[in-house]
Amino acid sequence: MSPHHDPAPRHGRLWLLFGATLLVAFVILGFWGREVYRQAPPIPERVVTTGGAVLMTRDDILTGQQVWQSTGGQQLGSIWGHGAYQAPDWSADWLHRESTALLDVWAEAEFGAPFNDASVEQQAILRDRLVREMRTNTFDAATGTVTVSAARAEAVRRTAAHYDALYGGDPALAQLRDDYAMQRVVVPDATRRARLTNFFFWTSWASAASRPGLAVSYTNNWPHEPLVANRPTGANVLWSIVSVVLLLAGVGGLVWWKAFRADEEPAVEPPASDPFGGITLTPSMKAVAKYVGVIVILFGVQVLLGALTAHYTVEGQAFFGFPLAEYLPYSLTRTWHIQTALFWIATAFLAAGLFLAPIVGGAEPRFQRLGVNVLFGALLVVVAGSLAGEYFAIHQVLGLDASFWFGHQGYEYVELGRAWQIALFAGLVIWLVLMLRGLWPALRRNDGSRSLVWMFTAAATAVGLMYGAGFFFSARTHLTVMEYWRWWVVHLWVEGFFEVFATAALSLIFARMGLVHRAHAGAAVIASSSLFLFAGIPGTFHHLYFSGTPTSIMAVGATFSALEVVPLVLIGLEAWQTSRLQHAVPWMQRYKWPIRFFVGVAFWNLVGAGVFGFLINPPIALYYMQGLNTTPVHAHTALFGVYGLLSLGLVLVIARLLTLGRAWREPHLAIGFWGMNVGLGLMVGLSLLPIGLAQAWASVEHGLWFARSAEFLQQPVMETLRWLRIIGDTVFLAGVAAFAWFMAGLVFGWSYEPQAAREASAGSAPARVR
Numbered sequence: 001m002s003p004h005h006d007p008a009p010r011h012g013r014l015w016l017l018f019g020a021t022l023l024v025a026f027v028i029l030g031f032w033g034r035e036v037y038r039q040a041p042p043i044p045e046r047v048v049t050t051g052g053a054v055l056m057t058r059d060d061i062l063t064g065q066q067v068w069q070s071t072g073g074q075q076l077g078s079i080w081g082h083g084a085y086q087a088p089d090w091s092a093d094w095l096h097r098e099s100t101a102l103l104d105v106w107a108e109a110e111f112g113a114p115f116n117d118a119s120v121e122q123q124a125i126l127r128d129r130l131v132r133e134m135r136t137n138t139f140d141a142a143t144g145t146v147t148v149s150a151a152r153a154e155a156v157r158r159t160a161a162h163y164d165a166l167y168g169g170d171p172a173l174a175q176l177r178d179d180y181a182m183q184r185v186v187v188p189d190a191t192r193r194a195r196l197t198n199f200f201f202w203t204s205w206a207s208a209a210s211r212p213g214l215a216v217s218y219t220n221n222w223p224h225e226p227l228v229a230n231r232p233t234g235a236n237v238l239w240s241i242v243s244v245v246l247l248l249a250g251v252g253g254l255v256w257w258k259a260f261r262a263d264e265e266p267a268v269e270p271p272a273s274d275p276f277g278g279i280t281l282t283p284s285m286k287a288v289a290k291y292v293g294v295i296v297i298l299f300g301v302q303v304l305l306g307a308l309t310a311h312y313t314v315e316g317q318a319f320f321g322f323p324l325a326e327y328l329p330y331s332l333t334r335t336w337h338i339q340t341a342l343f344w345i346a347t348a349f350l351a352a353g354l355f356l357a358p359i360v361g362g363a364e365p366r367f368q369r370l371g372v373n374v375l376f377g378a379l380l381v382v383v384a385g386s387l388a389g390e391y392f393a394i395h396q397v398l399g400l401d402a403s404f405w406f407g408h409q410g411y412e413y414v415e416l417g418r419a420w421q422i423a424l425f426a427g428l429v430i431w432l433v434l435m436l437r438g439l440w441p442a443l444r445r446n447d448g449s450r451s452l453v454w455m456f457t458a459a460a461t462a463v464g465l466m467y468g469a470g471f472f473f474s475a476r477t478h479l480t481v482m483e484y485w486r487w488w489v490v491h492l493w494v495e496g497f498f499e500v501f502a503t504a505a506l507s508l509i510f511a512r513m514g515l516v517h518r519a520h521a522g523a524a525v526i527a528s529s530s531l532f533l534f535a536g537i538p539g540t541f542h543h544l545y546f547s548g549t550p551t552s553i554m555a556v557g558a559t560f561s562a563l564e565v566v567p568l569v570l571i572g573l574e575a576w577q578t579s580r581l582q583h584a585v586p587w588m589q590r591y592k593w594p595i596r597f598f599v600g601v602a603f604w605n606l607v608g609a610g611v612f613g614f615l616i617n618p619p620i621a622l623y624y625m626q627g628l629n630t631t632p633v634h635a636h637t638a639l640f641g642v643y644g645l646l647s648l649g650l651v652l653v654i655a656r657l658l659t660l661g662r663a664w665r666e667p668h669l670a671i672g673f674w675g676m677n678v679g680l681g682l683m684v685g686l687s688l689l690p691i692g693l694a695q696a697w698a699s700v701e702h703g704l705w706f707a708r709s710a711e712f713l714q715q716p717v718m719e720t721l722r723w724l725r726i727i728g729d730t731v732f733l734a735g736v737a738a739f740a741w742f743m744a745g746l747v748f749g750w751s752y753e754p755q756a757a758r759e760a761s762a763g764s765a766p767a768r769v770r
Contacts, residue, residue, distance in 0.1 A: 011451045011519075014526040021530040025537035032541065032556055033484055039550045040480035041206035041218035045144030049153045056198040058144070062476045063400070064199025067192045069475060070403040071167075072331030072394050073410025075338075076182065079203050080219060080547050081626035081704075082483065083412055084334055086313050087180035088708045089627045092223040094159060094204040096705035099130055099227040102155035109151070127227070134228040135217070137209040146205070160197035167193050178316035179710035181330035188396060203479070206548055220554060222546035222623060223704035232623050235551045240618035243562035247614065250566035271514045274587040276657055282358045283369035284438075289658055290376060291351035292651055296743045298344035298383070299648075303736050305337040307729050314722045332394045335408065335415050336387055341639065342413065342494070343383050348647030349498060350375075350431050352505055353460055355654050357438025360453055360508060365437040372434065378427045385423075386416035393417075404475035411482065413490045414470050425467050432464030449511055451522030455529065456508055459501035466493040480548035491540045494643070495609075499536075500529045502646050506598060509653060513591070535563035545619050546626060554619050561617055565610045590656060593669050597649030600677055601642055608637025612684075624699045628707055630692035633684050641680060648739070655746055663753040668742040675735020683728030691721050 043062070047055045074083030077090050103115040106126050111118050115126060138147045148156070166173050169185035177184065187193045206218040208228045221230045308319065309330060317325035354372055358364050385406075392398050393407025404410075406417040414421065435457070442453045469488035473481060507521040541549075541557030612634040616625045625631070656664075694717075699707040706712055745751025 011523060011526070014523055014530070015451075018526050018530045021534045022537075025534055028538040028556060028560075029540060032538075032553055035552060036484045036544070036549050037481055039211075040478050041209075041548045042139055042141070042144070043202065043478065044139060044146040047146045047148065047201075049148060049150055051150060053153070055148070055153060055156065056201070060195050060198040061202045062199075064195035064197065064202075065479065066400040066404065066475050067187060067196040068199055069408060069410025070192075070393050070396065070398070070400055071186055071196075071410075072335055072408060073415075074412040075334045075410075075415065076186070076331040077180070078627050079479065080207070080483075081222065082543075082547070083627070084331070085627065085629055085632060085708070086330060086713075087182060089223065089704060090200050091203040091207050092225065092627075092704045092708065094163075094200045095134075095207055095223065095225055095230075096227065096703065097162060098152075098155050098159045098201075098204060099134060099225070101158045102133065102152055103127070103130060103227075105151045105154050105158075130227060131229045134208040135210050137212060139209070139212075156201055160194070160201070163197045163200060164190070164193045167196065176710060179714050181312040181316050181325070183317065183325050183329040183331075186396075192400075211550075216551070218548050219546045220549075220551065222626065224624060224699055225703045225705065227703075232620055233551070235554060236619045236623055239555050239558040240620035243558040243618045246559060246562040247565055250563050254566055269514075270585045270588065272585065274590065274660075275512055275514055277587070277660060279359065279657065279660070281658065282364040284364060284372045284434075285355050285358055286658070287369045287372040287376075288351050288355045288654060291347055291354075292654055292743070293747075294376075294380070295344045295348050295351065295647070295651055296740050298340050298347070300736060300740050302337060302340035302344060303733060305333050305340065307733060309333045309337050310722075310725055310729060314719060329394065332391060335390050335394070338413060339386065339390070339415055340383075341644075343379075345639075345643050345647045347379060348650050349463065349501060350379075350428075351654060352650040353431065353435050353501075354438075355657070356505065356508065357435050359512070360456070361438045361441045363441055365440075368434060368438065371430065371437075375427055375430050375434065378423065378430065382416075382420050382424045382427060386420035389417045389420065390415060401475065409475070411486050413494070414486055418471075418474075421470055425471075428464045428467055432460060435460045435464070447518075449508070449518040449522065452504065452507055452511060452518060452525060455522065455525045456501070456504040459497060459504045459529075462497035463493070463501050466497055469493065480544075483544055483547040487540050487543045491543060492537065495638075496533060496536045498643065499532060500525075502643075502650075503528060505650070513588075531566065532564070535560050535566070539564050542617055542622075545622055558617075558619050562614070565614055590660075590663075591653070593666060593673065594649045594652040594656060596673060597645050597652060600673070601646045601649065604637050604641025604645065604680075608634065608641040612637050624704075625692070625696050627704065628692050628695040628699065629688050630696060633688045633692055636688065637680065637684060640676075645676075651743075655743065659746060659752075664742075665745070665751050665753050666742075668738045668745070668751070672735045672737075672739030672742060675731055675738060677735075679728050679730070679732025679735055681728070682731055683725055686728055687721050687725035691718060694718065694721075 043058050045058045047057075049055065068079070073079075077084055077087030077093075079089065079091050081089060081091075083089075100115070103123075103126050106129065107113060107115040107118045107122070111122055115123060118126070133149065133152060139145070140147070166177065166182070167186040168188070168190065174184075187196060207223060208217055208225075208230065210216060211218055216233050217230065220236065221233055224230055224232075308324075308328070311319055312325065312330040312333070317323060317329070354375075358368070389398075389407040393403040398407045404417065405419050408415055409417060409421070416424070439453060439457050439460075442449075443457060445453075467489060469485055469492070472485040472488075504525050507516065507525050510516045511518045511521045538556050538559075539561035541553045542561035543557070545554045545557060612630075616622050616630050616634060652669075695707040695712070698712050712718065742751050
């Protein structure tokens with residue numbers, strides 16, 4: 001088969017498959033998304049006592065949600081399991097505290113002593129009454145009113161007093177705040193604190209109150225709380241079994257297909273000289289160099305913030321005795337840690353696209369360099385403005401509305417204020433326009449790489465536009481609905497279409513190098529993207545099992561997300577097979593380290609996204625593990641292990657092509673690669689995973705509240721495990737420092753071999769940018 005022959009009929013069928021996949025997947029996501037809206041837990045117009053006293057209103061609850069957002073929201077503890085892991089899950093913590101308070105109220109009134117001092121028989125009577133009281137749904141849809149007993153109203157008052165003291169700086173709770181890594185005074189305003197407790201009550205109420213006509217709470221009986229009979233449902237167990245069976249069937253089917261397929265990719269003989277060896281660097285390609293510098297700087301800042309955030313988990317509000325949390329509290333450093341991660345990874349993808357567009361298109365559009373420079377300036381404004389806004393919001397300088405718009409939205413991975421979010425989306429649209437201008441000539445060519453170019457373009461379009469899903473919620477949007485749209489951004493934009501964009505970009509690079517057959521690469525990208533998105537788009541629902549959604553969401557999420565692991569196995573196999581070609585011809589040694597980073601991506605794709613992702617994916621596993629340190633195990637190994645290493649690999653490709661006339665001195669690059677990978681493994685193996693598994697045991701035995709409590713996490717053995725993280729962090733930081741030193745050396749000269757020009761000219765043939 002000619003290397004430039006494009007089997008159009010076969011690709012036509014694949015494009016139909018891809019289109020049908022997107023249509024079916026988004027129909028499923030949209031149809032059950034309607035159920036998310038329709039069956040979300042009601043926010044009552046009023047919560048009243050049986051005597052008619054008003055405890056709170058709908059406006060109080062939603063204002064409390066805004067107060068929660070302004071404190072960092074999901075960066076200070078969690079709600080319904082989503083957020084940070086040091087402070088409690090406030091829903092679970094409130095539910096347990098209110099339950100124990102209600103038991104005490106009853107025991108004091110009836111037996112003249114606290115619950116723990118009552119007899120075994122008396123305790124049994126009160127426990128049985130507690131289940132009925134907490135699980136009975138008193139919401140009246142006609143009036144929008146929730147009615148509670150006078151005893152429960154007193155329990156709510158006592159529980160709210162605890163949170164008022166905790167957030168307000170009561171000296172009696174100083175040690176508890178230290179254990180939670182909370183600043184001394186989180187919310188100075190007493191009215192705001194009162195509204196915050198209203199919001200916490202509502203999230204807890206929805207976790208225990210049964211749905212009308214069902215014996216299951218609005219959050220599918222999450223969190224595990226024996227006091228109120230919150231236990232896994234039958235549907236939870238059933239769909240967990242289904243997900244495991246589907247995973248085994250999917251992997252088995254993939255192995256069967258790989259073993260017996262007849263259309264194996266034809267062998268490719270790599271060219272004798274580097275196809276990139278004679279490219280002409282266009283003005284816009286040279287302008288991308290400054291993106292690389294910012295990526296490395298943001299990467300360094302991000303990992304230092306991560307180390308500081310991890311240190312707060314053992315020293316609370318200080319950094320080796322210095323009260324740093326007064327200026328940079330845990331909620332802020334964790335916010336910045338996640339935001340800078342997304343910024344540098346996204347910037348790496350944008351830079352790779354801008355750099356590749358003239359190569360793929362074969363020409364430099366007019367004013368392309370100007371567009372690249374304008375976009376660069378816009379990105380700097382977004383980064384600086386959003387980080388500053390988050391600082392002022394968490395320090396309670398901004399009003400609640402201003403905090404949402406210019407400070408902190410409160411939701412993990414979409415923390416930046418709405419104004420900065422709009423500006424970032426505008427930047428993505430500018431990037432997409434620049435990409436389409438550069439790719440347009442290639443889209444019109446009918447050669448062997450046409451399908452691959454179209455797939456790359458489609459992925460770029462999705463990356464540019466899908467971020468807009470984050471605009472479908474506001475500061476006072478229902479929490480369940482907000483989670484639905486937030487995961488459109490986190491799961492679909494980052495985990496979904498970024499993956500497709502990366503796959504297409506790598507295939508384009510390898511095809512241009514002559515390492516893979518262009519037509520087969522195009523077919524493979526279309527087929528693998530279809531498989532991945534068919535599972536991944538409806539698989540978004542696996543994040544929403546316990547976010548106030550109905551059982552049907554659990555069924556769809558468990559079924560499809562189990563299949564997400566299957567294409568990861570295929571991606572790893574393809575990457576390993578391609579990597580073996582690096583020794584086929586001498587010039588391939590120039591790209592040894594970018595390829596090694598891509599192989600690292602394949603490893604962590606399987607281990608981090610696949611194994612550790614599926615560890616917490618089945619509903620029964622996530623029921624006990626949601627909000628525990630098993631989640632950051634998956635988050636770190638997937639976000640950095642996959643997207644981080646992939647971004648660094650793309651950065652190295654850009655740097656390699658910008659410096660083709662010189663040979664690299666690579667020892668520091670080797671230290672960087674192995675330091676980051678080994679450090680990540682040690683971070684997980686010595687600290688995060690053991691802590692997460694210990695918490696899972698505590699969650700099963702006693703309830704989620706206990707697994708997240710200071711009582712459990714501040715035990716000596718748990719503190720030791722958190723201190724052990726310093727080993728992995730140190731190795732990782734050494735790797736980052738070595739990588740940054742190497743990249744700086746490309747600017748200042750120490751990362752080049754002597755006599756580089758003579759070495760580089762060997763085996764390089766002049767070539768035009770095509």
